Structure formats: structure tokens, C-alpha cells
Amino acid sequence: MSLSPEQVAEQRAIGNDRENAPVMAPGYTMESVTETIAGIPLSKNIRMGWAVGFLIAFGGMNLLLLSIVWLLYRGVGIWGINSPVGWGFAIINFVWWVGIGHAGTLISAILLLLRQQWRMSINRFAEAMTIFAVSCAGLFPLLHTGRPWMAYYLFPYPSTSGMWPQFRSPLVWDVFAVSTYATVSIVFWYVGLVPDLGTMRDRAKNKLVKFLTGMLALGWRGSARHWHRYEMASLLLAGLATPLVVSVHTVVSYDFAVGLIPGWHVTLFPPYFVAGAIFSGFAMVITLAIPIRWYFGLEGLVTLRHMENMAKVLLATGMCVAYGYSMEVFFGWYSASRYEEYLVFNNRMLGPYGWSYWMLILCNVISVQVLWFRWVRTNMFALFILSIIINVGMWLERFVIVITSLHADYLPSSWGMYYPTFWDIAMFIGTIGFFLTSMFLFVRAVPMISIFELRTLLPQARVKEVEK
């Protein structure tokens, strides 16, 4: 029993109620929830807007492939890195993408443990975003090495030379942190998909789709035993993923904090990086959610309540990040080290890359303050723009940390400038292309909202509970 266009319009209007949006618009039934969500991947039509967007993103992904081929052929010298700035866009992008991933894990793991029901509408695509972001991130540490074909040296494997990785190096910790994170994220996401894949299998008319979803659904029959095991697995995986939310970016921050370069050597980095990661991750979820819910008419399921909640998270983490920035300045002064002091004041604020620092403050601290106003939190256009600004700001934060700190450290004789090249930018755009291509395929091929979880939000589900 599908919803009539009038009903859909009404539910969208309720979902867009700026004063009092519910977690889910009323009027949905078990059937219509399933229909609305599973109908998107099971539909035969390819919509024009999706196709155009996909092709643009796919073009971007091909730019990534081209960049990688050229990079492997010529070497990392095609980028703007040099001495003293040994790390450039690659590491900035790595940290940026890893950070973005964090929102998905936070939503699905921590909010699950905290029994926040509003997460159910957004966790599926947030998790997908996590996986794609981590994939993008994972490319960079591999490709930024001078000899990527030797990068397996970073893994502990029994080698005839008797050599192990050098475990004191944060880059080795990175390998473990990021690969663990990627694995747990994929498993968590896939486990969460299993009941919905079962639904898909049952509803699919196309034989191939039926076969594929049938394979992937692992024989899901929805028995009570299945549900029991599913719930246990979810809880356990949530418990596993929760520390990862904190640990991954903590370890990423060690890449810098363990170094002795002024601007890197900061004890504040781990919590400040984690807050920044969640900040940027939520910004990205918002960036994705706003067009998706509009385009697929899902405002009744992803309501302004969700958007406003996410905006509040943005505000909170934004304030954490702002605290981090102010403490960096304080430490610079309080350290009584002329190098730290020079870094914070002469270099970061007033040096040749000063523009990036002030842009960062503008993007991540000043602009976020508008979220104190409900009007902004519930205005999707404003929120979308702001989320983009925060994405830019968080990228700039990594730019400031990596480039500004490296370009002028201890010996003024060695100071130098870093300018990105075409290939730096191409690779960055390429990963965005890869990320968006994956997202486009995801929303088309997989239920982008957890059907079975949303069903539990329906009044019907609760009635049964009471009846029992």
C-alpha cells in the first residue's frame, strides 16, 4: 500500500516543520516505510538528476585514476612538496577524509549505545559515508610514499630479513588505527544492512537483484533468533567501534604531536583532533543529507529534528575546536620557547600563510556561531552553506597544521614556501569524485535509510510492545 502523492506532500511538510518537526512524520506504516526506502534501489528508472550527478562524480574519479597513474610513473615530485615542506596535500587530505569518517561511527556506535532514536534515520548513509571517506583517506598514506610498491614494509609480516616495522613511529600506529577502523566500519555497516538486504531480496522482482541481495542477506529470515543475534552483534560492534571514534583520530594526531616541529609538538592534539573530526564529519553528513532528503523526498523520514540535532552537534564540537585554537595560542605564549612563540604569532598569524589561519578561524569559529540561532539550524539552505564552509575550514585547519608548521621551523635558512601543483589539486578533486561516485552508487543500490530500524519508530511497533 503505497502513499498517495498528497500524503507524501503532507509528510514532507511535517518533516520540514521548523518549529516542531518529529523524528518521523506521522502517517507512515510498516508498508509505506519499506516502500519509500526500498523503492529507491529497486526502482527501474534512472532519474536524470542522479545520472548527471553520477557522471560528474565519475569524471572526478577518473581524474583520480589519471593522477595515480601519473604519480606512479613519475614520483611524488609531481606534487608541490619540497624541503622543508615534506608533506603537502596528500597528508592534509588524509587527515581531512579520516576526520569526515568519524561522524558515521559516532552516529552509529555512540548514539546507539546512548539510545538516541533520531540516529536511525541517518546512520545508514552516515556509515556509508564513513567507509567511502576512509577509503579516500587510505589512498593517501600509501600513495604519498616515495616508493609505494615498498609500502608493505609498514605491515608486520615475517620477512626473511628479520625486519619489523619500527613501532615507535606514529605512522605504524596509523597503519593499525586506520586499517582497524576501516575493517570495523565495513563490518558494522554490513551487519546493519543484513535485515534490509533480506527485505530487498523479498521485494526484488529482477532475478539478478534477487540473487545478489539473497547472497548478501546471508539467509536472513527475520526469525526471533536472528533478531536476537543481530541485536547482540550490533551492540558488540558498537562497543568495538566506540573507542575507535576516539582512538583513530588520536593516533592520526600523534603523527604531528609526536614530532618536535613547533606547531606539531602539542599535547592538546588528540582531543582537539577528535573534536575536529566529529565536527567535520557532521558537517559532511549535513552536506550530504540536505540534498538527498530533498531529492528523494525523504523529508518525512529525515526531518528537521535530525538536521537541527546535527547542527547542535556542530555547534558543540565547533566550540571544542575553538577551544583548541585558543589553547594553541596560549601554549605558544606560555611555552616560553622562542620557536613556539614565533610559530604562533609571527608565522601562523602574520606569516605568508597567515591568510589560511584567519580563513580557518573565520570558517570554523566565527561562522559556526550562527548556529546559536534556531532559524539557521532549521534553514536548510543556510545550513548547507555553513556545512560547506566548515568542510573548507576543517581542510584549512590541516593545511595550517601541516604546511605552516613545516615551512618555517627551527633554522630560518631552511625556510621555504609550498605551492600546490595541478596534480595536488587533481588528486584532491579526484578523491572527492571517488567519494561522490561511491555515494551515488550507494543511494541507488542500497537502502540508504535503515528500514527495519525506522519501522521500530512507528507507533505500530510500540503498540505491539504494549500489547505484549
Add this chain to the structure above:
Amino acid sequence: MGLPVAARSRTASVGGRRYWRSLEELAETPDFQDYLEREFPSQLPQFIDPVSRRKFMVLMAASLGLAGLTACTRPSANKILPYVQQPENIIPGEALYYATAVLLSGVAFPVLVESHMGRPTKIEGNPEHPASQGAATAMLAAQVLDLYDPDRATTVSRLGSIRTYDEFAENLANVLTASAANGGEGVRILTETVTSPALADQLKVFRAKYPAAKWVQWEPAGRHAARAGAMAAFGRPVDAVLQLEKADVILSLDADFMVEGPGHLNYAKAYAKRRKLRDGDVTPNRMYAVESHPTTTGTLAEHRLALKPSVLEQFARAAAAALGVAVGGEASRPAQVPEAWFNALVEDLKGARGRSVVVAGEQSPATLHALAHAMNAALGNAGATVEYREPLEAEPTDQFAALRQLTDDMSAGKVQVLMILGGNPVYNAPPELEFVKAMDRVALKTHLSGWNDETSEYCHWHIPEAHTLEAWGDARALDGTVTVMQPLIAPLYGGHSALEVMALMNGIPAKTGYDLVRDYWKTAGAGVVGADFEAWWRRALHNGFAENTTLPAVAGVAVTADAAALGRVSVPEAGGLELIFRTDSAVYDGRFANNGWMQELPRPGSTLTWDNAAEFSPKTAEGMGVKEGDVVSLDVGGRTVELPAMLTPGHAPDSVTVRLGFGRRRAGQVGNDVGVDVYPIRSLASPYVVAGVKATGTGKKHELARTQSHFLMEGRDLVREATLAEYKANPKFAAASEVHGATADISIHDFKFAYDGYKWGMSLDLSLCNGCNACVTACQSENNIPVVGRDQVLRGREMHWLRVDRYYEGDPDNPRALNQPVPCMHCENAPCEMVCPVAATTHDDEGLNAMVYNRCVGTRYCANNCPYKVRRFNFLQYQDWNTETLKMVRNPDVTVRQRGVMEKCTYCVQRISGARIQAKNEGRMIRDGDVVVACQASCPTDAIVFGDLNDSKSQIARAAAHPLNYAMLAELNVRPRTTYMAAVRNPHPSLAENLAPASNSHGEGPHGAPAHGDEMTSGVSSATSAQSHVAGRG
């Protein structure tokens, strides 16, 4: 000429009908036989012409056939046999060292050449020879790369087509025979400066045979001024040889005596002997430098003034007058010279009669030389600190006049045969001579040179010249001592030396260079060679200098110049800028333009690479509205060149310096179109300085590839210094300025390695480093460091393992320049090692921070975390793995690194290993001095000490224990093994400023309140803010 005669005689002698296609065939000349041979080869053809389809097929077939049979050269057609008995001394893997000399402007610089299995790989100074004492500046060490330059001329050619040397010999013989009738009237031989006795002898023989022939020497940057100055002062040419060690006070008039001229290595060593505080008992000398542009030597001067050339000359006159020399013209102290400064100088000079010395620059006008001679005479220095010797040149001439005479003769059609033996006059002759045009009227022009260059283009014949390391020869060093130059390798391309070509011209072609040199010295007489010639010869070859060949001191040299002559103004005040011509400190007069090491050598002070520039003082540039990199047009009497401007602190105001040797059209792949050729504005009349030059902006920009872009210390105590008085009051001033103290050894680990075997360390004496960059090239040569090119330098990717940092302090218009060589510090708590994820950089048990190239994946984390930024990364494939000859220049003891791998100074670990093997063979420990690292060996001022810190008697242990010893960035607790000895200056008491930081150890205060130099930071920052990121490195 000979051809028709021979042909006619053949037709006469052969009976019957005979068909012939050309006179050559008919005459059956050797030329024609050669030609036939080449046209219809009976053996394998010569693989010398560019690849054709046919040759490609041949090559492919041959390489398939010979797959597996690899060798450096083609296998000989003759039967070969392996060693039955191994040749004496040749042990695969062990280097041999030969004493010989390399030349610069004809003057010998004695060197030791390292040879691996018959290929020379490294040039170092000859430690036994007083003119080098083991040191070798960059230009000398780099000549080994020239040897293997793939762009060298490989064949004899005539008008671009390949010929044989025999063809040339015959052509030459015919021409000379024809001109014998009129005594060789139309024959001219043009050489570079010749000090070689054997070559001079051949030239003499030739002129005896052809009395009307003339020999002309031309060297664009020779010792013209010194010669002219001596002529002006003494009325005869003499060479002033300094006894710098005896001088307490040195006045340098625009003289870069530690890097220029025949004596520079000796002078640098002598200067250093007076400044080696690590040796304890030294009485430091004091140097005053008055110069127009900042020189390497000037950076060590206690008192330095930057005066434009006209004022400098007036200053010299004033100084001479104050010392009691009768000087005509304007001889009052110029207003630009502070009175106290002038008085201190005069007081010092007068107080050190017979113990002072006045030196004029090799490239300064002759008047300055004459004034210097007069001052030395007035101070009683002649015979004490200055010796006058017979000139090194076999025949000292006024080369400018000689070249003018030659071109006049050529233009007048008086020259039929022009033999250019070395040199590149088409490129570097003064423009008004119109050398190229004059060449038009010469019937036969031959050029002997290593490269097919600008001059070769206009000559009929081109003969590849054998490299100095390929040919026998001889030449004179500083005091005239002859070095017999022995070849290290057979000529790679069958080249010939000037000596051999002269012998050919004299009709003795059969003799080899070896015979020619030997035969000459056999006739030198018992006074030279003694009773046993063979013994003398063997000693000369072995030692690198020939006994009894030192030129005699000239007795009774007296200044005959009158006041008017000394008062002659060579640089008239003429409004506009005064333009100074200088040779480049790496490509010299252009001859090393195709040498990648030289093009990429950061020029002392400016750190400019791959370009020349118009060097202005920041103030002058500001006045003209010119910024770094703005292309300016310099107008010299109607001739203009366009050069990018470079702001040079310490340059004299209202003047501009340009460097010769750039803008070559036919230097080769490396040197073509690098920089701008300024010879077109360098006229005969004013080869050193020209006044009244107009500079106008062109609106164009040209980025200058400088390896350093920030020249202020930002109040950091990186280079520490004190005056002698401060040092005596507080010998430990350097350590005292450390924030936490050098000895704090805080660690969270209990484990501490004892280093109870060897404990390698290095000390760099900042009192001695003049920033000449000899060490940089020595390191590059020793460690197979690639050349990356201008574009990569602009991106900040130069690969030098060792760099010389330059900082400025004090008055922005006349700052003090501080040099600081920075190799790897080999930190005991190395921050690079901790962050490497694959343990590719680790510590060894002797304290070396080692790089394992095979293990490196290239994360560059180590480089980021290095506070000294000494690590270098192969961002691209920088090493040339394809050019065969370049494979030969590499040191086989050092790995050639691949793209994607980090590298850095290893403390020449291969030399340590070499010494270790030798010590083990002899059953002993490595002794102090067994390991001499490449930079240390090359250093002309002995600023670098290396050795085992555990050996308490070693030089390094003494240096490390010296109160002046300090570690840069010690507060980071990385515990560097490379430490510095703070600089101690010896200023005149009345001019002394405080250099050392305040004596309380925490003088800086907790928040970086002014350390010494902070006031200067603010002072300089306005004027030199343009410099803070001048080069705009990418």
C-alpha cells in the same frame, strides 16, 4: 696544393688507360684511403654518427648477439687474454691516488685524483703541495665531471663533418709549408694563458721556425690587472706572493684572496693558521675589507666597508697617503668612510710595519694594485709579508692589447691561419673587437677545445681537446713550482692536448704527450733534474711537484711609480651606476657552464643557482623601485643587457655587479641559455668597472633559484660569536647562551648507550668558515649527489647533503655576514629515527645516523621531523641512469639512490669503512687522521674537524672539549654529534661592538626577549623584508 701534383705523378707513372672519379682517388692519398675505409668499411663501422635506421639495425643485431657480453667499450677485434699476473697496485675495489694538477686560467692547482679501476672519480687537493695543502675549491673539484661530460666533442670535424686527425695533420702541414715562405707571416696561435714550460717551449720552437708568426694569449678573466698593476708600480711584471701567515693586519682592497687567484688555497690555509683557536696558541690577525660587492673573503673581515669602485679607489689613495705614500689626485678620506674606521685602519697598519699586508683584488683595476704595492712598500712589507717573484706566465703580455692587435690583423686580412688552442674567444672577446667578423677573413681557422662551442662554430676544423686528466702536461703553481700533470685515463674520445697540437705544428707528430713533457724536462739541465733524471721524474710524478722548479724571487723590486701614476683615476665619477664585472664563483668565465655541479652550486652568500643576476644593494634597488627578480636593462654606452635584479645585502650603494660566464649558446645540454651573457657589455677599455651605467626596469620578471630565502636569524642563537676581548673575559660564552644548557640529558628511557668503541663526531669552526662552498662540491663528488636543475631548485628540492647557511646581522646597508655549514648532525637522540615507520634510518654503535636506502619507502617523516632540515629526498628520478659516461664519474663506494628514497650526510661512512678495513688489516685501531671526510679534506680554511670523540688525543676530542664548542639547537635535547665552535672576531678596540650575548645564561628571559641581534632583526626587517622570502621558492 699537394693533390694535383700527386695525381699528375700517378697518371704519369701508370701505363695504360685508367679511369678515375676524383683527383683524390687518383692520387691515392692517405686521406682517400681513410675515406674509402669509412665509405666501404671492411671492419665494424665506427659508431660515431647519430643513430640512423641502418645503424639501429646493426646495433640491435649486435646487442642481441653480444647479450651477456657487457663491457664499457666495444670488445676489441684482437685476441685478448686475462691477467696471468695481476698488474701491480690494481686491486679491484681499492682506489688509487695520483698526484697531478688541474688548471684554472693556466695556473696549476696541485691535486690528488682518486681513481677506481682506471677511472678518475674525485679530485682533492695535494696535501704535500704548499699551493694547495690538501684543499680544493669547488671549481677544481668539479673538473672531474667535465671529463665525463656527455656533451664533449668526440671527433675531429671539418665544417661539421667528421674527419680524422691525420687529415687535419696533413691539411695543417700543407698550409704551414705554404706559409713557410714568408716566415709564417699569416699564422697566429691563440692560446689561453700559458704557464706550462713544455708548451711554451714548443711555442718558442714554432716561432723560431716561423719568425713572422705570432702567439697571442687571451683569457677573459686572467691576471691582467695584477700584471698591469705590477707594471705600473715596478715597471716590470712580477707576481706578488703573500706570506699571509706572517701578517697581523690585512687590508683587502676588493680582494677575494681566499677564493681567487693562484694563491687562494695557500692564503686561506695561512689565514686559518692565525685563527685556529682550537689549537690554543694563536695570535689572531685582523682583517679590514673594503669592497664593492660582498666577497667570500670579506665575510671573515673584522671590519668591512662597502664602497662603490670610484670611492674605493679614492679610499685606497687616501689610505696610501695616510701611510706616507706620495699620491696625486684626490687623496682625502671619502665621506663614506667613517673617520674612526679610517683612523683605526691606519693605526693598525702603521703599528704592524712589516707584519701587515695590503691585497688588491684579482679583478680590480690596475691602479688599485699599484696602490697596494706602494702601500706594502711604505709599510716595509715587501720581502716580509709579500714576496715578488717572476711571473708564472711563460710570457706575460698585455692580453687585451694582444687580442686587439690580433683582431686588427684579422680584419685587415693579414691572418691566413688561426690556430685557437683552447679558449672561447667568440663567446668572451670584448664586443668592440667584433671577433666573429674579423674571423671571416681568415682562410683557415682551427679550434682545439673540449666542446664544440661558440668558437668552434666559426672555425673550419675542430679538434677535441684532451681533458686535463687525460693528457700529459705541466704547469706552474703559485710560487712557480712545476707540477708534471699525468693522465689518469686514456682520452675518452681520442682528444689531443695543446702540447701535442703544437708538436704537430712543429713537425714532430710522432711524439706522444708523455715524450714531449719528458723530453722537455730532460733538457732542463742538471740544475733542475740533478744527476739522475729518472729519479727526479719519478719523484715529480709521485709527489705532484717537480723539485728545483720554483721561480726565483725577484730581488730589488722597488716602487718606481710616481705620485701622478698612483693618482690616476681609473673609475671616473660619472653619474649613474657603477657596474662591476666579476667572474662567477662556479662557472668562472663560462668554461664550467656545462658542469651541472657548478651550475647548481649555491653561490656563496646569495645561494643563487642556475642564473646570474644584477646584484644591487637593497637600498639602491629600493631607490630605483626595483624588486628581487625584476628584470632590469643595463645600458653601458649604448650596449644593453637585461638581467634579473638580485638584492644583495652588503653590496656597495649606487653600483651593480654582474657575473661573467652565463648565457652560453653552445655550452651543451646543461649550460645552454642559462643566465644572461654579459660579455657584450664588457669592453676592452673597462673590463672590470664601468661608470655611468643606466639601469631601467623592463617590467618583466624572472624568478631566481636561490636555495636559501630567509637570511635573518630571528633572534635565534644559531651562529654564536664574540670579540676576542669578550672571549678572553668569558671563554664559555657560547655555551652560556643556551636556554637549558647543553649538558641536560633528559630521557624517559633508562637505557643509555655507552658508545665505548669509536664515537664519531664533527666540529665546524665558525671563525674559519668563509662560505666558499668547496665542501659542498667535494661532498657532491664523493657521495654521488645528483644535480636536479633550476626548476627543481625553485621548488626547493636541491639535493646537497651539506649546505652553507648565510645569515646577516647589523646595519642592513653594511651587515655582517655569518656563514654556517650545516651537514647532518648525527644526533644521539635522533628525531628522524624515532618517526621512521620502517627503521630505514637507524643509529649504529659508533653514533652514526645511518640511512638504509633499500629499506626506505619515502614517507619523508624523518625530513619533516629534522630540526636542522638536512635530509634530502629524491622527489623524482634525479640520478641519470642512462648516460654511460656519467656512470663513470660515480664513486663506486657509495650507493646511487633511486627515486622515492631519502638521503643525507653519512659522515662519509665509506671512508670510515675504508679506514676500518685498513686498520683491521694492520691489527690496530683507527688512528686520528685516518678518516678524513670529503668536506674536511676540501676545506681551504680547515674549518672542519672530524674524528673519534673517544680518542682523547684526537683533534675532534680537543675541539669538542674546547670552551668555544656549542651545539646548535641544544635545547631540543637531540644531542647532535656535529657541533660548532663559536666565532671569535678580533676587532680594533675602538670599533668593537659587543657580539656575545649578555653573560647571564638566561639573558634572553623566558619569553624570548631580545637576544643579541634582535635589534638588528627589527632594523633589517624593513629594508630586507623583501629578502625574507625573496626567492619565492616553490
